Amino acid sequence: MDISQQQLLSQLTHLTALPRPLFGQQLSLPNHAISTPHCHPWAQLSYAIRGVIKVNTPKGQFIAPPTHGIFIPPQVMHGVHSTSHTLIRSLYIDADTIAWQSCQVLSIEPLLKELIIAFSAFPVEYDEQGSEGRLVAVLLDRLASAQASQLMLPWPNSPSLIELCRYLAQHPDDCRPLAHFSGALAISDKTLSRGFKKETGMNFRQWRQRSRLLAALPLLESGMRITDVALACGYDSLSAFIAAFKALLGSTPGEYLIK
Structure with a gap:
């Protein structure tokens, strides 16, 4: 400090x-x-x-x-x-x-x-x-x-999930599947999915998508190109990023930037 x-x-x-x-x-x-x-x-x-x-x-x-x-x-x-x-x-x-x-x-x-x-x-x-x-x-x-x-990301309670969620929030471009993270925690996919739902109210896919979209906001505000923001936030398709962004914020990234 x-x-x-x-x-x-x-x-x-x-x-x-x-x-x-x-x-x-x-x-x-x-x-x-x-x-x-x-x-x-x-x-x-x-x-x-x-x-x-x-x-x-x-x-x-x-x-x-x-x-x-x-x-x-x-x-x-x-x-x-x-x-x-x-x-x-x-x-x-x-x-x-x-x-x-x-x-x-x-x-x-x-x-x-x-x-x-x-x-x-x-x-x-x-x-x-x-x-x-x-x-x-x-x-x-x-x-x-x-x-x-809905521009918020709920944190879980258990230490292992907190560590995973903080990692994903800091690395929105990490596209490895649920199975990779459940394996790293030595638990089943079902157990990890159940933990996400119980502790955050969202499943793994929903939580990670929300995390990626929130990570996109400061990048867009900084002037980064929309295509580059999509890639930096783990989207391999610009259309998928635009659709997800509009579903959460009610506008496309381009419309958001001119508000």
């Missing part, structure tokens, strides 16, 4: 209460990615208007391009990672304001995005009774009604 991370965590530790129900000015602490696992007594919307944010928790990995944000409830241990050119405009939210109990990726509609950007220019102690307070009320209302997305 570098010095800046230490300083950020120190500032976070000393922030015992939010100055207002919503906190997230352009130059404030929430607009820095703190990758070291930590938690706090308020909720957080980890959001970037440019680039890709990734949040790791003990239960899963959550990915958000600029069309999405990641809601983190109070007291949930998490680390935030971002690509190098990411421009963060995250929010800290009073624990009593939004009652969601689990991390989730939310769709950020254009209006909500503009409200977040406008709020980032407010003073820390904005006028709660004036126009600033009214904008905050609309922002929180739109956030509370945001739709959840």
Whole structure:
């Protein structure tokens, strides 16, 4: 952990209460990615208007391009990672304001995005009774009604499956079949498949495809060609990559890039 991370965590530790129900000015602490696992007594919307944010928790990995944000409830241990050119405009939210109990990726509609950007220019102690307070009320209302997305990867519980899943998430181009990994673990294909389903709610094929598609997002954001992204993420067919991408995100990679 570098010095800046230490300083950020120190500032976070000393922030015992939010100055207002919503906190997230352009130059404030929430607009820095703190990758070291930590938690706090308020909720957080980890959001970037440019680039890709990734949040790791003990239960899963959550990915958000600029069309999405990641809601983190109070007291949930998490680390935030971002690509190098990411421009963060995250929010800290009073624990009593939004009652969601689990991390989730939310769709950020254009209006909500503009409200977040406008709020980032407010003073820390904005006028709660004036126009600033009214904008905050609309922002929180739109956030509370945001739709959840499937841009997350659940982690299993057993150590052997955790190790395998972390490997697959880091190597999306590994195309070896289920039988290879079950053999390496000295278990049957059926046992490995059953373990995936029980611990993640997804079978092996579904989990690996989700992992590959999430790995594609920062590559697309970096400007890599769609064909090269498909190959880097284990797809030998561009059409198969496009179809899988559209099924998860509702648009083709080309359409996604111009949003």
